[in-house]
Amino acid sequence: MLADGLVSFGFDCRVFQRPAALLVALAESQPLAVLLDDAGLESGLAMQELVQRLSRIGNWPMVLLSGSQTIVSQIQLLRAGVSDFIAKPCDASKLADRLDALLENNEPVPYRVLVVDDSVASGHWAQKMLEQSGMQAKHIQDPLEIFLWLQRYKPDLVLMDIYMPSYTGDEIARIVRQHPQYDGLPIVFLSTETRLGHQLSARRMGGEDFLVKNNDVEHLISTVTIVADRYRRLRRALTRDSLTGLLSHTHFTNRLQSELFLATQSNRPLALAMIDIDHFKHVNDNHGHLTGDAVIKSLARLLRHAAAEPDLVGRYGGEEFCVILPDTSLIRAAQKVDEWRERFTAISHIAPDARFTSSFSAGVAVFEPGMTVRDLIEQADQGLYRAKEAGRNQVGLAKMPGQR
Numbered sequence: 001m002l003a004d005g006l007v008s009f010g011f012d013c014r015v016f017q018r019p020a021a022l023l024v025a026l027a028e029s030q031p032l033a034v035l036l037d038d039a040g041l042e043s044g045l046a047m048q049e050l051v052q053r054l055s056r057i058g059n060w061p062m063v064l065l066s067g068s069q070t071i072v073s074q075i076q077l078l079r080a081g082v083s084d085f086i087a088k089p090c091d092a093s094k095l096a097d098r099l100d101a102l103l104e105n106n107e108p109v110p111y112r113v114l115v116v117d118d119s120v121a122s123g124h125w126a127q128k129m130l131e132q133s134g135m136q137a138k139h140i141q142d143p144l145e146i147f148l149w150l151q152r153y154k155p156d157l158v159l160m161d162i163y164m165p166s167y168t169g170d171e172i173a174r175i176v177r178q179h180p181q182y183d184g185l186p187i188v189f190l191s192t193e194t195r196l197g198h199q200l201s202a203r204r205m206g207g208e209d210f211l212v213k214n215n216d217v218e219h220l221i222s223t224v225t226i227v228a229d230r231y232r233r234l235r236r237a238l239t240r241d242s243l244t245g246l247l248s249h250t251h252f253t254n255r256l257q258s259e260l261f262l263a264t265q266s267n268r269p270l271a272l273a274m275i276d277i278d279h280f281k282h283v284n285d286n287h288g289h290l291t292g293d294a295v296i297k298s299l300a301r302l303l304r305h306a307a308a309e310p311d312l313v314g315r316y317g318g319e320e321f322c323v324i325l326p327d328t329s330l331i332r333a334a335q336k337v338d339e340w341r342e343r344f345t346a347i348s349h350i351a352p353d354a355r356f357t358s359s360f361s362a363g364v365a366v367f368e369p370g371m372t373v374r375d376l377i378e379q380a381d382q383g384l385y386r387a388k389e390a391g392r393n394q395v396g397l398a399k400m401p402g403q404r
């Protein structure tokens, strides 16, 4: 039952009744996580033994659904290799959320730092130190290129030299701060300047912190880590819809704007899909609002995993989603969205009183030179309208290829 629920949230699940069968399967395939239910085994000792054997085979997160473990047996299980406990009773929605969080923490995305420094030597030094500590870093010498790289590289933090030949770091920081989408982006100044007065005035100009160049590698790494982590958490809370974890309307539109800029620069195609769950009002009316929420979450999860990058998906409205498909032609985008549609219709949703399936309609449009974000969204919306008009559960195009 729980496994069926996880499948409906987009996870690929296999259930094993006997430990031996699980061990054989794990020798052949690499799961993202192993979920163990302590109801299946008679004694805590048997569970501990099983966990030890599993952790000798592989290094996946091991989650124990536990009803009656004491603190002492939980500690023993932690030592044996369990990574997380989830208390029973637990429904599929809660479990899917915990798994998502666990898998995200398990594969942390490295912080991305943009280093702006006219000096090749010190810029490379900072880049190298950051990379050696597991971060991603990009050094640029020309501060006037900063907006290009903010768009292209999407850093979590900018490390900015204060004294550059034509412009100072605090001047560049003030210009960056004029743009609302970079208002909260942390800028840490780097300088040979050690006088406190200068450091404070640079911070007043929009710098998050101030580091002395080539001084203390540990200080550099820990400052960047702390500031970038705080920014990521804040950005996550501000930009995401709380039900689905997807970008909310405004932030999705900002992302689309920057993807259009990149598509224009690189002269590559870009498609946009607008997706709307069919007859969603009936889902709420027949099965309740909470079940409706679970359906929204299952589609969100499917799209997040299907898209080239999770942040290319936005929750555009209540039961309406948008997906950016970079480097994708109109026909290819329509094919992809149709595959997602088929996968969504195959999901069996669970309501307290019944099982049911759902479907979505989608509109797909492709970016053409001269189009604004609004034009592109309107085109995709027209495609969606056509799909709904034509009977729903299908993908529509605003106009046929070649049609003007």
Ligand SMILES: Nc1nc2c(ncn2[C@@H]2O[C@H](COP(=O)(O)OP(=O)(O)OP(=O)(O)O)[C@@H](O)[C@H]2O)c(=O)[nH]1
Pocket: 243, 276, 277, 278, 279, 280, 281, 282, 284, 288, 289, 290, 291, 292, 293, 296, 317, 318, 319, 388, 392
């Ligand atoms: N459960 C739940 N329902 C929502 C949420 N946001 C919007 N809705 C509901 O979604 C429904 C959207 O209904 P309509 O726009 O009339 O469309 P529809 O019933 O999906 O029908 P078509 O789009 O024409 O196929 C409304 O009943 C809203 O109350 C949400 O976050 N959770």
